[in-house]
Amino acid sequence: MPYIRETIITTIDRGGKVHIAPIGIIAERDGWVIAPFRPSVTLDNLGEVPFAIANYTDDVRIFAGCLTGRKDWPTVPLDGFPVPRLAAALAHSVLQVESVSDDSVRPRHFCCVVKEEMHAPFTGFNRAKAAVLELAILVSRLSMLPREKIEAEIAYLSIAIEKTASPDEREAWGWLMEKVEGYFAGG
Ligand SMILES: Cc1cc2nc3c(=O)[nH]c(=O)nc-3n(C[C@H](O)[C@H](O)[C@H](O)COP(=O)(O)O)c2cc1C
Structure with missing residues (x-):
């Protein structure tokens, strides 16, 4: 089985509306695969704007909140990229979709890492x-x-x-x- 990082993925639609979803990104070669189930907003957004931010956060209220209708978490614009990051990200990767393997259940979006930044220290496991x-x-x-x-x-x-x-x-x-x-x- 591949290595998976549990992240909060931010994406936008072509009108710029931000969407936040917990997604496990899958390690593959020198990049990461985003595999959103059909149907999902994340899938639609990646088709419209082929960038995603993988936000690495230890604020588990965001994971729980997204699954329970609490999706309004603060974001911060990024210089040079159309998609914002989460304000609560300890670090983030800017992912650009390079290719898509279509699938009736879970299309796989292979992404390269365009840029990575750190914002706050990791303070240990809990x-x-x-x-x-x-x-x-x-x-x-x-x-x-x-x-x-x-x-x-x-x-x-x-x-x-x-x-x-x-x-x-x-x-x-x-x-x-x-x-x-x-x-x-x-x-
Ligand atoms: C830790 C975690 C990892 C998840 N990974 C995925 C994933 O890889 N693909 C997916 O479609 N949904 C995943 N989910 C479920 C999505 O977050 C959820 O279905 C979400 O609503 C996606 O749909 P949306 O883009 O329409 O919001 C995960 C949920 C959790 C809590």
Whole structure:
């Protein structure tokens, strides 16, 4: 299996409207593959403006927020590129789409790295951040996974939340758990 970086991808449509989505970018040769499922705004935007910013952030509220209808996170324009970065990015890569392998489920956009910049230090691993990221992935697959698997994973991940979370991770966890509970309640 390839190496995958969990990022927040910013893209724009041809009118300049910014879109933010958590996407795992896949290492390939000297670049990265963005593989958005059909249908998605990210897929449409890459077809209109072939640039994406891969934002590397440890603010897991953004991953959780994007999956729970909270998509309005501050962005910062970049000199020389049409797509902005996230204000909360510790670092970012400017990706330019070089080629597309079409696919009925998940077209693969091979991107080269045009520029990379750092903005703030990485301050170390935190188990609660990792747990929120894992729950975000489960939430993005609720309809594909058996309920028992989701409940077993939540039971394990919640230990890291109880032991190591700051208020930000607790907030992000709460947003995602609301979504899980709503889904199992039939809403
Ligand atoms: C950590 C993480 C990684 C994800 N990676 C992908 C991905 O590689 N491709 C994809 O289509 N969706 C991925 N998703 C789900 C998308 O973020 C979600 O479906 C999103 O709404 C994309 O659709 P949009 O571009 O219309 O917003 C991921 C979600 C999480 C939490």
